[in-house]
Structures are given as C-alpha cells and as structure tokens.
Amino acid sequence: MMIVSAKISKRKVLTGIIIAAAVILLLVTLFNKSEETGSSPNSPMQSLDAATNEQRVAWLASFGWQVRETPEETQEVKIPEEFNEVFTRYNQLQQSMGFDLSAYAGKPAKRYVYAITNYPGGSPDHYATLLVCKNKIIGGDISSKADGGSMHGFTMPASG
Numbered sequence: 001m002m003i004v005s006a007k008i009s010k011r012k013v014l015t016g017i018i019i020a021a022a023v024i025l026l027l028v029t030l031f032n033k034s035e036e037t038g039s040s041p042n043s044p045m046q047s048l049d050a051a052t053n054e055q056r057v058a059w060l061a062s063f064g065w066q067v068r069e070t071p072e073e074t075q076e077v078k079i080p081e082e083f084n085e086v087f088t089r090y091n092q093l094q095q096s097m098g099f100d101l102s103a104y105a106g107k108p109a110k111r112y113v114y115a116i117t118n119y120p121g122g123s124p125d126h127y128a129t130l131l132v133c134k135n136k137i138i139g140g141d142i143s144s145k146a147d148g149g150s151m152h153g154f155t156m157p158a159s160g
Contacts, residue, residue, distance in 0.1 A: 051135035056112055059137060060128050064156045067114035067128055074112055077131070081106040090141075097153045099139040101131070109133040116142070120157055125149070 050056045053069070060067055079101050080087055091101045112130045119126040123144065130140040143151040 048137040049135065050130065050132045050137045056130055056132070056137070057114070060114065060130070060154070063154045064118075065116055065128055065142075065154075066118040067116055071112045072115050072127065074110065076108060077111045078108050079104040079106065079131075079133075093141060093151065093153060094139040097139075101139050104133055104138055107133060109138060128154075 050059065057067060057069060083091060094101050110132045112132065114128045116126040116128055125146045126142060126144050128140065128142055131138050141151050142154060143149060
C-alpha cells in the first residue's frame with residue numbers, strides 16, 4: 001500500500017477557491033449572454049406564445065400589423081430536413097429576424113396566413129404568415145401575392 005501526502009497552505013487553498021469561483025462566474029455570464037437574442041426585453045421576439053388565435057393576432061399587432069381575425073389559411077407543414085437553395089434564402093430572412101428554421105429541420109409545424117388590412121400604401125394583397133411549432137412562433141414573413149410580389153420580415157416598412 002502506498003500513501004501520498006501533500007502539504008498545502010491555507011493561502012493556496014484560498015487562491016484555488018477564488019480562481020474556481022471566478023471561472024464559474026465567467027461561465028455563468030457567458031451562458032446567459034449566449035441565450036440572449038439581441039432584442040430588447042419588451043421586444044415581440046421575446047413573446048412568442050402562439051397557442052391561440054388571439055395570441056397570434058396580438059403578436060402581429062405588436063409590430064403594428066392589423067389583420068383579419070380569422071386566418072385565410074391554416075395548414076400543417078413540415079420543415080424540410082435538407083434545405084434547397086430557395087429554403088436556404090428563406091431561412092436567411094428568418095435569421096435576420098432572430099429565428100432559425102434549421103433547428104426545426106424535419107419537424108412538423110403549423111402555418112397560419114392572415115390578411116393584412118393596414119399595409120402602408122393601402123395595398124390589399126399583403127399577408128402575414130406565421131410558422132408555429134409546439135405553440136411557439138418559430139418564423140414567418142410578410143408577403144404580397146400580387147404579380148412580382150415581395151417578401152420581408154415582420155417590421156412594418158415606412159411606406160408602401
């Protein structure tokens with residue numbers, strides 16, 4: 001049998017405890033920063049509950065959008081497991097708003113499409129699309145169904 005002993009001073013123990021506490025504090029700080037989305041605490045991106053139609057309409061209203069209360073379309077969709085070029089570009093739009101659909105690759109979602117009634121310039125052919133998974137908004141867009149239509153994030157443009 002072998003016995004090993006070491007003499008450690010109280011100063012070395014105290015220094016070790018201080019270093020360990022500093023490392024833990026640093027890790028906690030870094031972990032909390034990695035969870036932030038970069039938006040303000042009252043940002044709509046922080047409130048993504050979408051279990052009810054009222055929550056979805058209220059979430060769109062937080063961006064200034066007025067929509068018809070009843071969705072024009074409600075559809076079950078599946079986020080592709082592998083993104084083609086078009087879906088990659090769509091996900092880039094999502095990422096610009098703080099979403100990332102790649103985290104939901106291969107998963108089912110629900111797509112809600114609402115007619116917008118207050119699009120700048122009075123255009124009647126703009127729609128808000130929300131993608132919802134497990135009662136949380138995971139993405140979406142504002143788009144026009146007119147010929148040569150456009151698509152953008154949820155922020156309301158200054159003019160039509």
